[in-house]
Amino acid sequence: MILRDKLESFGTTIFTVMSALAQKHNAINLSQGFPDFDPDPLLLEIARKYFSSSFQQYAPMPGCIELRETVSDIIYNCYKRKVNPETEITITAGATQAIYTAIASFVDRGDEVIIFEPAYDCYAPAVIVNGGVPVYSELKYPDFKIDWNEVKDKITSKTKMIIINSPHNPTGTTLSREDLLQLQEITRKTNIIVLSDEVYEHIIFDNQEHQSVLRFDELFQRSIMVSSFGKTIHTTGWKIGYLVAPEPLMKIIRKVHQYLVFAVNHPLQKTIAEYLNNPQNYLSLKKFYQDKRDYFLSLLNTSYFKPLSTQGTYFILLDYSKLSFNQDTKFVIELVEKYKIAAVPMSVFYHTKKDYHLLRFCFAKKNETLEKAAQIIKTLKN
Numbered sequence: 533m534i535l536r537d538k539l540e541s542f543g544t545t546i547f548t549v550m551s552a553l554a555q556k557h558n559a560i561n562l563s564q565g566f567p568d569f570d571p572d573p574l575l576l577e578i579a580r581k582y583f584s585s586s587f588q589q590y591a592p593m594p595g596c597i598e599l600r601e602t603v604s605d606i607i608y609n610c611y612k613r614k615v616n617p618e619t620e621i622t623i624t625a626g627a628t629q630a631i632y633t634a635i636a637s638f639v640d641r642g643d644e645v646i647i648f649e650p651a652y653d654c655y656a657p658a659v660i661v662n663g664g665v666p667v668y669s670e671l672k673y674p675d676f677k678i679d680w681n682e683v684k685d686k687i688t689s690k691t692k693m694i695i696i697n698s699p700h701n702p703t704g705t706t707l708s709r710e711d712l713l714q715l716q717e718i719t720r721k722t723n724i725i726v727l728s729d730e731v732y733e734h735i736i737f738d739n740q741e742h743q744s745v746l747r748f749d750e751l752f753q754r755s756i757m758v759s760s761f762g763k764t765i766h767t768t769g770w771k772i773g774y775l776v777a778p779e780p781l782m783k784i785i786r787k788v789h790q791y792l793v794f795a796v797n798h799p800l801q802k803t804i805a806e807y808l809n810n811p812q813n814y815l816s817l818k819k820f821y822q823d824k825r826d827y828f829l830s831l832l833n834t835s836y837f838k839p840l841s842t843q844g845t846y847f848i849l850l851d852y853s854k855l856s857f858n859q860d861t862k863f864v865i866e867l868v869e870k871y872k873i874a875a876v877p878m879s880v881f882y883h884t885k886k887d888y889h890l891l892r893f894c895f896a897k898k899n900e901t902l903e904k905a906a907q908i909i910k911t912l913k914n
């Protein structure tokens with residue numbers, strides 16, 4: 533039997549690989565992005581209530597209306613856009629399914645999709661499985677800014693989609709208002725769809741405002757916004773997220789959504805709807821993670837690792853070039869085996885495996901975990 537592996541050039545995700553290595557070597561795991569602390573006890577209390585309720589059967593296909601209404605309120609509070617919960621919001625099984633659904637809904641054989649690298653790992657495989665062709669544009673090191681002239685040059689008659697991600701995993705950079713205006717300008721009078729991964733929308737630092745595609749009237753007409761409650765309420769294991777798009781796009785998206793997953797965990801949708809009715813429960817996130825970033829940075833200040841600036845997400849890139857000439861994929865193994873600390877090598881986020889001697893560390897951790905990690909990191913000398 534001859535089998536064709538559509539994702540032949542891809543292996544197991546780096547997050548799975550590094551978390552398994554962390555476990556094997558009993559290392560502190562700052563690799564895969566997830567909190568090592570519990571969510572708000574109130575959230576868990578609400579969840580217990582709904583798991584004992586009568587909402588144990590299928591939720592409505594596009595999501596519980598209460599949760600869609602809550603999302604609509606969040607969007608109005610944050611971006612001043614009125615989004616119709618009936619027709620413009622769909623609840624998904626996490627952002628990964630949301631992204632896959634959005635890509636599967638629009639990308640056909642031979643369609644080109646512009647992806648900025650370094651890129652979160654699930655974009656290119658979803659494009660390839662659907663017969664599309666990833667067209668890569670590099671974020672310019674060391675600031676990781678988009679070169680919009682380069683993007684313009686990469687747009688062809690086959691360009692179906694441009695995928696953006698802000699705040700950005702793995703670099704922690706954010707897109708500015710100017711960036712979004714440029715994107716609005718270069719996609720004007722085209723049929724290009726913008727897929728905007730905004731899962732870290734509430735984790736943004738130093739008094740910046742998150743520049744969602746939802747803030748821009750014209751750009752929103754061609755955009756699909758993706759978010760994830762996993763990041764916002766510290767529940768990555770619940771796998772609930774959402775898509776927001778204007779009605780004509782959402783109609784097409786829901787056709788795929790209904791055959792891919794149909795509906796999402798019912799009691800947890802009810803739980804999140806109730807919990808996030810209090811805006812404090814998402815507005816407090818900025819300060820919470822900014823404090824963690826600053827604490828981790830203060831702990832690292834005498835280390836040989838050089839931190840790059842992080843303006844959002846719960847990741848920070850550390851440059852280890854003062855410590856080793858080894859490739860990042862090799863150095864990260866040494867770190868986990870010898871020093872018992874797990875991180876993610878940045879080169880895996882490039883299809884070319886470009887290596888800038890950077891490792892990604894997740895600081896969504898208890899302060900005591902960050903302290904233990906920093907103690908180890910500071911023992912590394914050249």
Ligand code: PMP
Pocket residue numbers: 565625626627628629652697700701729731759760761762768771772773
């Ligand atoms: N996009 C980005 C940028 C992410 O970092 C992640 C995972 N943390 C996702 C999408 C997927 O989110 P989810 O766990 O809700 O599928």
Ligand code: GLN
Pocket residue numbers: 545547548563564565566701
């Ligand atoms: N998004 C998380 C990260 O970047 C991991 C998600 C996953 O393991 N698929 O680390």
